[in-house]
Amino acid sequence: MSLADDFLKHLQFEKRYSNHTLVAYKTDLGQFVQFMNESVGGFDFKEVTFKQIRKWEVHLMENGNSSTSVNRKISTLKSFYKFLMIQGIVENSPVSLVITPKNGKKLPVFVPKEKLDILLDVGLFPHDFEGVRDKLIISLLYGTGIRLAELKNLTVQNIDLKECTIKVLGKRNKERIIPYPKSINSDFEEYFKIQKEICGFNRFLLLTSSGEQVYDKLIYRVVNKYLGMVTTMKKKSPHTLRHSFATHLLNNGADLNAVKELLGHSNLSATQVYTHTTFEKLKEIYKQAHPRG
DSSP states (O other): OOOHHHHHHHHHHHSSSSSSHHHHHHHHHHHHHHHHHHHHHOOOHHHHHHHHHHHHHHHHHHTOOOOHHHHHHHHHHHHHHHHHHTTTTTTTTTTTTOOOOOOOOOOOOOHHHHHHHHHHHOOSOOSSHHHHHHHHHHHHHHOOOOOOOHHHTOGGEEETTTTTEEEEOOOGEEEEEOOOOHHHHHHHHHHHHHHHHHTTSSBBBBBTTOBBBBOOHHHHHHHHHHTTTOOOOSSSSSHHHHHHHHHHHEEEEEEETHHHHHTSSSSSHHHHHHHHHHHHHHHHHHHHTTOOO
C-alpha cells in the first residue's frame, strides 16, 4: 500500500470527512502523482522538493484551473505532508513555502444593454394583465436597481408619476427616493388601467390576477422567463437586473457615490465591486482599439 493510500485510509478512519471530500483528496493526490511520474519518472514522496510542487502549481494554472481549485489541491498536499510528518516519515514539508494564488472576486453578472433594449422595446410581453404587469416588473428592476423586497413592497403612494420617482424602504428601514426613466410612465398607465378592470385596488402596486400582493417566487419566475428570451446566461434573477442597472450607469460615466445612493448601499466598498466590471470593459476596448493591444 502506498503512502497516499495510507493517508486516505487514515482520513476515512477519522470519519470527519464527507465522501465528497475524500474523493477530492484522492483526485488531487492522483493528479500530483501523475504529474510527478510524467516529469521525473518514478519518485519518492520523501524526496519531493518545493520547486517540484511549485512547478505543479504553475502547470495547474497554465491548464486553466481556477485559483480556488489550485488552492484546494495545494491544501490537499499540505494535509498529506502533515500526515507524513506526524508518522515520522518526513522531517519537513516541502509544501510549507508554497505561495498559493489569491482567489479572484466573483464579478457581478449583468445583461448587456442591447439585450435589455430588445426585451423592453420589441414587444415580447403579451397585452393581457400579466403581460403588462410583468413588463412593469422588469422595467422597474432595471430602471431603478431596486431589490426584490423593495419592489414587492412598493405601494401606489410610493409612486410619483409627475416627478418620475419612487420611494422605497430598504435595508435597516432606510428610506430613499429613486428616479426612474420617464418611459416607464406609459407602463404605469397601461398597468393601472388594466389592473382596475381585472383585480381592483390594493395599496400594493404589483398584484396577482386575484388582487393579492405579488410574492418572491412570482417575481423570480417573471424575470427568469423574460431574460431567457434574450440571453442564455445561467443566472437570471432580479439581482441580475440590479447588477445590470449599476454596471450600465458606471459604464456611461455615472459618479460612484451617486450609484451608491441609488442602490442604497451603506458603504462605498459594496458599490465598488461594479467598477471591476467596468474596468474589464475598458481593458477589452483597449485590446481591440490599441495597435499593440
